[in-house]
Amino acid sequence: QVQLQESGPGLVKPSETLSLTCTVSGGSVNSDNYYWSWIRQPPGKGLEWIAYISYTGITSYNPSLQSRVTVSVDTSKKQFSLKLNSVTAADTAVYYCARDWEYYDSNIYSDAFDIWGQGTKVTVSS
Amino acid sequence: SSELTQDPAVSVALGQTVRITCQGDSLRDYYASWYQQKPGQAPVLVIYGQNGRSSGIPDRFFGSRSGNTASLTITGAQAEDEAAYYCNSRDSSGSHLVFGGGTKLTVL
Numbered sequence: 181q182v183q184l185q186e187s188g189p190g191l192v193k194p195s196e197t198l199s200l201t202c203t204v205s206g207g208s209v210n211s212d213n214y215y216w217s218w219i220r221q222p223p224g225k226g227l228e229w230i231a232y233i234s235y236t237g238i239t240s241y242n243p244s245l246q247s248r249v250t251v252s253v254d255t256s257k258k259q260f261s262l263k264l265n266s267v268t269a270a271d272t273a274v275y276y277c278a279r280d281w282e283y284y285d286s287n288i289y290s291d292a293f294d295i296w297g298q299g300t301k302v303t304v305s306s
Numbered sequence: 307s308s309e310l311t312q313d314p315a316v317s318v319a320l321g322q323t324v325r326i327t328c329q330g331d332s333l334r335d336y337y338a339s340w341y342q343q344k345p346g347q348a349p350v351l352v353i354y355g356q357n358g359r360s361s362g363i364p365d366r367f368f369g370s371r372s373g374n375t376a377s378l379t380i381t382g383a384q385a386e387d388e389a390a391y392y393c394n395s396r397d398s399s400g401s402h403l404v405f406g407g408g409t410k411l412t413v414l
Contacts, residue, residue: 217403226408227341227349227392240402276348280403285337285355291396291403292339292354299348 182207184277184297192271192304198264202277202297209255210235215280216253216260217293220273228273232280233260267304274299309397310338310406317412318383326378326409328393336396338376340369343390343408352391353378380411388413 188200202216209216215232222228231241233251241249245264253260264271279295310330318324328338337356341349351360353369368379376395380387393406 219405226390227343227394227405229394229403229405232403242402281354283355285358288335288337290337290339290355291394292351292360293341293349293394294351294354294360296348296350 182279182295184279184295186275186277186297186300188275188300188302190301190303192267192302193306194268194304195266198262198267198271198275198302198304200262200275200277200300200302202260202262204258204260209253209258209260213282215240215282215291216251217278217280218251218262219276219278219293220271221276221299222270222273230262230264230275269304272302272304274301276300309404310393310395312391312393312406312409314407315410315412317414318380319414320385321382323379323381324383324411326380326391326411328376328378328395328406329374330395330398330404330406331374332395332398332400332404333371333374333376335400337371338369338393338395340367340376340378341392341394342387343392344388349392383411383413385413387411 217232218230231251248265250263277297278293281294340353343349357369
C-alpha cells in the first residue's frame with residue numbers, strides 16, 4: 181500500500197527557509213486522480229492546508245501563505261517538496277504530507293486526504 | 307479564520323449518539339471529508355462523499371449533508387472514539403482546500 185514519509189530539518193532559524201520532502205513508497209505519484217499536499221498543525225491548534233501539486237506540476241496554494249510557499253514534484257524520485265520562506269516562530273508546527281484524492285460522487289468532484297505521512301515537527305528558533 | 311465552522315467541543319455519553327457539524331457556503335457545492343485525530347497521531351480519513359467510509363472505519367460512523375452543513379454522526383459512541391474531528395472541503399472559490407477548526411469529542 182502507498183505510504184508517505186516526510187523528511188527535513190527539525191530546527192530552522194527565523195528568516196530562513198524551511199525545506200521538507202515527502203517520499204512516496206508502495207505506489208506512483210503519476211496519477212490523474214491525486215494531488216500531493218502539505219498540511220501543518222501548530223502546537224495545540226488545528227490543521228491548516230498549505231498547498232498541493234499534481235504530478236504534471238499543477239499547483240494550488242493557501243492564499244494566506246502563497247507569497248512564501250513553493251511546492252515541487254520529482255516523479256523520477258517519487259518525491260514532492262515544500263519550501264517556506266522567511267519563517268517566523270508562527271511557522272512552528274508539525275508538517276504533514278498527504279495524498280489528496282479527487283473523486284467523483286453524485287455529479288460532484290470533491291477531495292479527501294486518504295493517506296497521510298506520520299508528520300515531522302519543525303521548530304523555528306534561533 | 308476558516309471558511310468551515312465547527313463547534314470547538316462536544317461530549318457524548320458512552321453508547322449514545324452524537325452529531326458533529328461543519329458549516330460553510332462551499333458545502334453547497336462540494337462534499338466534506340471527515341478526519342479523526344488522536345493525540346500525537348496523524349489524522350485518519352473517516353468519511354468522504356455522500357457517506358463513504360474509509361477502509362477500516364466502523365459502520366457506527368455516518369456522514370450526511372444538508373444545505374451548507376455537513377454532519378458526522380457516531381451511533382453508539384465508544385471510548386476509543388474520543389478524539390479531535392476535522393472537516394475539510396474546497397473553499398468558496400473551488401480553487402483551494404480548507405479545514406474546519408476541529409471539534410474535540412469527549413466520551414463520558
